[in-house]
Amino acid sequence: MATPSDLFCHQLIRRFGNHPAVDGISLDVPAGTFFSILGPSGCGKTTLLRLLAGFDRPDEGDIYIRGERMNRVPPNHRPVNMVFQHLALFPTMSVGDNIAYGLKRQRVPAARRRQRVEQVLEQVGLPGLSGRMPSELSGGQRQRVALARCLVLEPTLLLLDEPLGALDLKLREQMKVELKHLQKQFGTTFVYITHDQSEAMVMSDQVAVMKDGRFDQVAAPEELYREPATAFVAGFVGDNNRLRGQVVSVSGDRAQLRLTGGAIVEGRLAAPLEPGASADLYVRPESLVLSDGEVAEGLSRCRASVRTTLFDGANSRVETDIGGEPVFARLPQHGSAPSLSAGDSLQLAWEPDRARVFGAATP
Amino acid sequence: MSRWLPRAYLTLVYLLLYVPIGILVLFSFNDSRSGYTWGGLSLRWYQSLFNNNAMVEAMWNSLWLALSAATVSTVIGALTALALHRYRFRGKKMLNGMLFVVMMSPEIVLAISLLALFLLVGIQLGYVSLLLAHVTFCLPFVVITVMARLSGFDERLPEAARDLGASDFTMTRTVLIPVIMPALLAGWLLGFTLSLDDVVVSTFVSGPSYEILPLRIYSMVRVGLKPEVNALGTLLLVFSLVMLMLSQWILSRSKR
Numbered sequence: 001m002a003t004p005s006d007l008f009c010h011q012l013i014r015r016f017g018n019h020p021a022v023d024g025i026s027l028d029v030p031a032g033t034f035f036s037i038l039g040p041s042g043c044g045k046t047t048l049l050r051l052l053a054g055f056d057r058p059d060e061g062d063i064y065i066r067g068e069r070m071n072r073v074p075p076n077h078r079p080v081n082m083v084f085q086h087l088a089l090f091p092t093m094s095v096g097d098n099i100a101y102g103l104k105r106q107r108v109p110a111a112r113r114r115q116r117v118e119q120v121l122e123q124v125g126l127p128g129l130s131g132r133m134p135s136e137l138s139g140g141q142r143q144r145v146a147l148a149r150c151l152v153l154e155p156t157l158l159l160l161d162e163p164l165g166a167l168d169l170k171l172r173e174q175m176k177v178e179l180k181h182l183q184k185q186f187g188t189t190f191v192y193i194t195h196d197q198s199e200a201m202v203m204s205d206q207v208a209v210m211k212d213g214r215f216d217q218v219a220a221p222e223e224l225y226r227e228p229a230t231a232f233v234a235g236f237v238g239d240n241n242r243l244r245g246q247v248v249s250v251s252g253d254r255a256q257l258r259l260t261g262g263a264i265v266e267g268r269l270a271a272p273l274e275p276g277a278s279a280d281l282y283v284r285p286e287s288l289v290l291s292d293g294e295v296a297e298g299l300s301r302c303r304a305s306v307r308t309t310l311f312d313g314a315n316s317r318v319e320t321d322i323g324g325e326p327v328f329a330r331l332p333q334h335g336s337a338p339s340l341s342a343g344d345s346l347q348l349a350w351e352p353d354r355a356r357v358f359g360a361a362t363p
Numbered sequence: 364m365s366r367w368l369p370r371a372y373l374t375l376v377y378l379l380l381y382v383p384i385g386i387l388v389l390f391s392f393n394d395s396r397s398g399y400t401w402g403g404l405s406l407r408w409y410q411s412l413f414n415n416n417a418m419v420e421a422m423w424n425s426l427w428l429a430l431s432a433a434t435v436s437t438v439i440g441a442l443t444a445l446a447l448h449r450y451r452f453r454g455k456k457m458l459n460g461m462l463f464v465v466m467m468s469p470e471i472v473l474a475i476s477l478l479a480l481f482l483l484v485g486i487q488l489g490y491v492s493l494l495l496a497h498v499t500f501c502l503p504f505v506v507i508t509v510m511a512r513l514s515g516f517d518e519r520l521p522e523a524a525r526d527l528g529a530s531d532f533t534m535t536r537t538v539l540i541p542v543i544m545p546a547l548l549a550g551w552l553l554g555f556t557l558s559l560d561d562v563v564v565s566t567f568v569s570g571p572s573y574e575i576l577p578l579r580i581y582s583m584v585r586v587g588l589k590p591e592v593n594a595l596g597t598l599l600l601v602f603s604l605v606m607l608m609l610s611q612w613i614l615s616r617s618k619r
Contacts, residue, residue, distance in 0.1 A: 055522055075525045082526045088519035092541040101537075105528035149527065 004067030006031045006156055006189040007052070012061035014047055021047040022058070023213030029157075029191065029206070034183050036200035037193045039210035040236070045193040048210075049159050052191065053082045066156050076105070081150035082159040086166060087142055089134040095121075095145050096130030102153040120152040124182065140171050147179075151186055160192040164199060176202045197237050201225070209233045229270065231358035234282040241288075241327045243281045243302075244360065247273050255357045257281055259302070261323025266300040267355030278360035285317055287354040288329035291347045299349040306344040320348065384600065391593035408594040415591060418579060422595070425559060425576035428490065432497035433554035437547055439498070440505025440554075447506070448513040466503040473500060474567040481568060488570030496568045497558040504557065505550035512546035545614050552610055556603070 007029040014022040021044040029035045037045045050056040052063060054075035063070040070078055081102070090098050099120060100113045108116070117130055124144040134142055143163060150158055164172045164179075180203045183190050194200050200207045201221040208218040209232070217229040228234035235242065243265065245257035255269045257279055267281045295301050304320035304327060316331040318340055329348060340346070391409070395402025412418060446452075447459060465473070477496045486492050520542070524534040540547075562577045569578060580592060 053522075053526060055525075075522070076528045076530060080526075082523070084519045084523060086517065086519060088517055088523035090520060090523070090538055090541075092538075092544075101524070101529075102527035105533065153527070 003031070004064065005029055006033070006066055007035075007191065008064040008067075009052075010062045010064075012048070012051060012058045012063065014044075014051060014056065014058050020213050022051065025061075025210075025213070025215060027208065027215070027218065029189060031189055032187050034180065034190045034192065034203055034205045036204040036207045037191065037210055038197055038200040038207050038237070039193075039195060041195055043210045044213040045195075045210050046161060049082070049161055049191070049193050052157070053080055053159055054078045079156040080159060081153055081155040081157075082161065083146045083150055083163045085161045085163065087146040087163065089142060089146060089149070091134060093134075094130065095126075095132050095134065095137070098134065098145060099130070099149045099152050101149065106153070116152055120148045123185065124148045124151070125178075139167050140175060143167065143175060147182065151182075151188065155188065158188050158190050160190060162194050162196075164194075164196075172199075179203055201237070207237075209236060211236075228282070228356060231270075231280055231282070234356055234358065239285050239328065240282045241285065243283070243322060243325065243327070245279060245281065247275050247277045247279050247357075249275055254352060255279065257357065259323055260325075263302045263322070265302050265355075266352040267357040268353050269357050271359065273357065273359055279357050280360055281355050281357050283350050283355040285328045286330040287350045288327075289349045290318070290329055290332070291349060293347075295347060295349040298352075300352045300355065301347055301349040304346060304348050306340045306342055306346065308342055309340055320346070322348070387593050387596045388600065390590060391597040393590060393593075396590075408590045409598075411589075412591045412594045412598075417574070418576075418591070418595070421574045421576045421579040424490075424573055428493055428497065428573075428575060429555045429558040432494055432501055432558040433551045435494070436498045436501035436505050436554045437551045440502050440550060441509050441543070441547055443502070444506045444509035444513060448510060448516075462503040462506055465500065466507075470500070470563040474564040477564065478567040487572075488568055489573040492568045492570070493565060493573060493575070496564050497554075497561065500561070500564060501554035501557050504553045508550040508553065509543055509546045512543050516542060548610050548613060552606060555606070559599075 005028050007027065009025060009027045012022050012025045013020055023044070025048060027035075037048065039045045047056065051058050054070065054073060054077075058071065065079060090101065093101070096114075096117050099117045103113045103116060118127070121127055121130060124147055126141060126144055126148070129137070129141070129145075134145065137145065146163065160179075164175050167175060176199055179190075179192075183203075192200070192203065201224075204221055206218060207221055207224055209216045209224065211232050217224060217233045219227070219229075224233060224237050228237060234240050243257070243259055245259040245265070247255050248258050248264065249256045250269065250273065253269045254266060255273060256264055256266050258264055265281060267283070273279055289295070289299070302322055304322045307319040307321050307326065309318045309331065310316060310328075314333060316333070317328045318331055320327050320329060327348065392404050392406065393402055394405035394407060443458075443462075447455060474496075477492075477499065481488060481492045481495075486495070520538050521534050524538045525531075529537065560577055562581060565575060565578055566581075569575060576595075580595070583589070583592065
């Protein structure tokens with residue numbers, strides 16, 4: 001092992017009563033990575049983050065930060081800082097005092113502190129605001145102060161607990177990009193937890209999708225999107241359509257399914273399945289081709305009826321119905337879209353390689 | 364009509380509140396011997412007040428008692444509030460309820476039971492018994508004031524301080540205490556005022572060795588009130604106004 005990873009965890013377990021909130025998590029985050037942990041609320045991601053910060057201790061397993069075991073190290077002695085969900089800026093202190101708080105604990109001399117505060121404020125784009133009180137700042141500015149308060153300490157690891165949750169949509173979009181830039185600029189390793197898949201996808205180098213205390217898949221955003229390892233990941237990351245059916249035949253990694261409505265469709269198997277097994281086929285709205293007549297050779301196809309069209313600029317979709325289940329398809333944006341109205345029948349077609357087949361969750 | 368009626372009403376209310384106080388202040392500068400006729404400006408009652416050794420001593424006693432009772436009850440009360448806020452423990456609900464019982468029970472009941480207790484335990488009636496009694500009835504007010512402040516306290520703040528490298532002690536000093544400071548101050552002032560003008564409980568638990576102002580004034584009423592009392596009232600008024608302004612100033616400074 002040349003240089004140890006910034007964060008390495010082995011088989012972490014944290015139980016509350018009989019319920020394991022974190023259930024055997026292992027992870028390895030190389031230096032300088034933007035690592036996101038994505039999962040629905042209650043999946044244990046906050047518990048995991050608190051273990052990393054030191055506010056809680058694992059029942060089993062080990063945490064190493066840059067090669068040093070951290071299990072029994074209290075939060076004030078870990079080279080780790082955290083941006084809290086509601087930021088937790090100290091309301092009785094000015095912006096400058098908030099940022100200098102950690103430096104003061106490290107007994108950095110006052111002159112040097114002032115200099116570092118001004119410098120980091122400049123870096124996060126808030127020069128000259130050190131005299132303000134947190135209550136006088138906008139949501140986005142507070143966000144930056146919370147980041148600066150941690151980054152000024154140059155931690156090995158920066159933990160972020162859904163810090164964008166409190167912002168309105170527009171600002172959130174802006175901060176996503178900004179956070180990614182800041183991470184690159186500082187080169188600090190970020191561990192970011194969120195339930196918002198778009199936040200995770202846009203910012204991260206690596207994303208771990210978490211469910212019931214475990215990681216379903218750890219991969220780069222694009223791989224997560226194109227090659228989901230489980231049905232949960234397929235359904236949670238990005239928009240996806242699910243068609244329920246039964247496997248009728250398998251050849252190689254291709255499977256043919258008979259849908260509940262009777263249609264035969266084709267997709268790529270994520271894991272081996274036997275004919276006769278219940279299975280779900282996931283196909284993304286943008287992989288669906290709309291047509292009212294002939295379809296190119298080699299595409300899988302299925303008839304559907306239009307329920308309604310949903311106009312949303314570049315993200316406009318049509319909601320169709322296949323065997324009673326809603327299926328969304330992206331509407332092409334080059335003006336040649338067929339005019340659709342409720343009740344129209346049309347053909348949905350897709351490249352079988354771009355559809356994934358998973359065994360049904362419940363038999 | 365629709366304009367002057369509310370104004371007249373408001374004026375009346377304020378007159379009722381402040382005319383007696385104004386008259387008290389005015390008559391403290393009255394040169395006349397009688398309390399009811401005006402005889403020109405003079406500071407003679409202030410002079411006679413400060414020459415009245417028993418009165419001056421009672422005033423110092425009262426101030427010292429109020430100061431110590433307020434301080435002791437603020438310290439105990441703040442710690443109680445923190446415990447009630449932060450921890451779950453057996454008997455928490457009961458403890459909480461008992462605070463209200465002390466606050467709501469008639470003062471006379473508290474007075475008699477405290478007297479009985481002091482006699483039983485053998486505490487001599489004087490400064491110590493007064494202090495214990497005053498701390499007892501001030502405590503719930505401090506606890507409730509501090510708890511109200513803590514209920515809006517962001518639980519993540521102590522964690523953020525710890526995360527940034529503070530020890531528990533440093534966190535308390537730099538984050539927790541500044542946040543609850545207004546409540547501590549308010550609780551202290553409340554305790555100070557309650558202690559300063561308490562008559563009922565003090566009557567029962569004070570002894571001849573330690574005479575306090577309210578009891579001194581009360582005993583003077585029986586032999587006839589001298590205009591000295593007006594001067595004393597004015598001084599107390601000025602004192603409490605100064606305290607009020609001081610607390611406002613500290614609060615606005617901590618908020619900035």
